[in-house]
Amino acid sequence: MNTEAKVGAITLAGLALLVGMLFYLSGMSFGDKGYPVHAMFGQVSGLKPGNIVRYAGVDVGKVADVRVLPDGVVADIMLNPGVKVPAGSKFTIGSDGLLGEKFINVVPQRDVKGFLVPNDTVYGENPQGMDELLVSANEVLAEIKTLVKALNDVVGDEKVRAALKETALNTRDITDNLNRLTATLAMMADESHGDVTSMVSNLKDMSISLKATAARVDTMLADVDNNGETAKDLRETIAALRQTSSRVEKMAAALEGVVTDPEASRNLRETLRNARDAAAKANQMLNKVANIKTEASIEALYDADNRKYQSNANFTINTSPSDFAVIGVNDIGEDNRVNLQLGKSGPAVSRRVGIIDNKIGVGLDAKLGNELRMSLDAYDPNDVRVKLRTQYQVAPDTFLVGQTSSLNKDEERTSYFGIRQSF
Numbered sequence: 001m002n003t004e005a006k007v008g009a010i011t012l013a014g015l016a017l018l019v020g021m022l023f024y025l026s027g028m029s030f031g032d033k034g035y036p037v038h039a040m041f042g043q044v045s046g047l048k049p050g051n052i053v054r055y056a057g058v059d060v061g062k063v064a065d066v067r068v069l070p071d072g073v074v075a076d077i078m079l080n081p082g083v084k085v086p087a088g089s090k091f092t093i094g095s096d097g098l099l100g101e102k103f104i105n106v107v108p109q110r111d112v113k114g115f116l117v118p119n120d121t122v123y124g125e126n127p128q129g130m131d132e133l134l135v136s137a138n139e140v141l142a143e144i145k146t147l148v149k150a151l152n153d154v155v156g157d158e159k160v161r162a163a164l165k166e167t168a169l170n171t172r173d174i175t176d177n178l179n180r181l182t183a184t185l186a187m188m189a190d191e192s193h194g195d196v197t198s199m200v201s202n203l204k205d206m207s208i209s210l211k212a213t214a215a216r217v218d219t220m221l222a223d224v225d226n227n228g229e230t231a232k233d234l235r236e237t238i239a240a241l242r243q244t245s246s247r248v249e250k251m252a253a254a255l256e257g258v259v260t261d262p263e264a265s266r267n268l269r270e271t272l273r274n275a276r277d278a279a280a281k282a283n284q285m286l287n288k289v290a291n292i293k294t295e296a297s298i299e300a301l302y303d304a305d306n307r308k309y310q311s312n313a314n315f316t317i318n319t320s321p322s323d324f325a326v327i328g329v330n331d332i333g334e335d336n337r338v339n340l341q342l343g344k345s346g347p348a349v350s351r352r353v354g355i356i357d358n359k360i361g362v363g364l365d366a367k368l369g370n371e372l373r374m375s376l377d378a379y380d381p382n383d384v385r386v387k388l389r390t391q392y393q394v395a396p397d398t399f400l401v402g403q404t405s406s407l408n409k410d411e412e413r414t415s416y417f418g419i420r421q422s423f
Helices: 003-026 128-154 159-192 198-220 230-256 262-291
Strands: 035-041 052-055 058-069 073-077 090-095 101-107 120-123 292-304 309-319 323-330 336-345 348-354 359-368 372-379 383-397 398-405 412-422
Touching: 120 159, 323 348, 336 359
Parallel strands: 035 120, 052 101
Antiparallel strands: 035 073, 052 058, 058 073, 090 101, 292 309, 292 412, 309 323, 323 336, 336 348, 348 359, 359 372, 372 383, 383 398, 398 412
16 A cells, blocks of 8 residues: 555544544434423523433433423423433422522422323422412411510519429429428327338338339439439439338337237338338449439410410430430429430430320431530320421520420421520
8 A cells, every 4th residue: 555545544544533523422323312392481590502401310311402382381301312201200490509500300200100202291399489489488487486475474474484494493392391291190100009010011011112113213313323413302202202111111120029910010111121222223323314414394384376385304314324214294283294314315316205295106316516405206006196396596595495296187287486495
């Protein structure tokens, strides 16, 4: 082959390679180009030829043309070869970011009963315009205004403030009442000269009850971690239990020398044994709870629709970094619904199980950032109810609370707004 032929062959090969690259970069092909589908919209919000078509987030075609018709706008879509779109799929118009390009998003149906064929016409959903967004914003502002007014009504009410103060003070009276009760029992035993056998039997029953109570509390605190802060009320309650057991033991010991009936003697020995066991468990529990961390909280909530107030009080006892218990009462003075739950806490989500509003149930607590918290409770197996709560921290230990009870019951659903204070 001479030099001219070699130069010509190389030139032709280069031209062929150049033409192939141009076809590749332009997206042209000589084979199957896919098949067309026509999507009808009331408005397209800037959609134009060349925009992407995505099926479940995957690029499956492009917009070939956008045409205006008397009853709307039709977008001619060219789907890639081999793409099967289920009939009945939802066609919407989205955008990549606030100012990004528009694209057609195809959301498939769960139940596939067939697929689109070439030149099928589908009807898309119109994108939300600026007017609709402004209307939604006005509705949100109106709800916020209602919330602020409801909070002002709650905080400004003298009766609500007095009720909250009385609830906090009543907690301290529980231990004092228990101490007075045990002192009265001891005095009655010292002054009694009646039926010794009956007294011994009663002491036996009391010691058995004290032993069972100590065992239940000991089981609840089996995994206590000693790295927290002492819970004052719980410590005083256990101390009162130990004091009561000691007094029962002294009363039984004082009667031991004057009892001659064999049955009464056996009861006395069992009473002494039970009282010592209860006192020993109380000592063990005092050692375990020496460093428990406890958080108390009170809430004042208001239902604007029914003009009804609700006050709640709860104690959260953290027995370790991952274990806690919740004890409290909701709707104080009205329904007095009890909460008694055990839970496990995690980095973002905590789980609870136990008694919720007097019913067996479970709950989840989620932390959405530093200030926002959300809780979801499901309880009452016989008539399942769902309660949703959100809390937003506005100051240290102070939260704005929104609560919807019976979320799954249209006729019984109630919404409350208010404030929560932790101590």
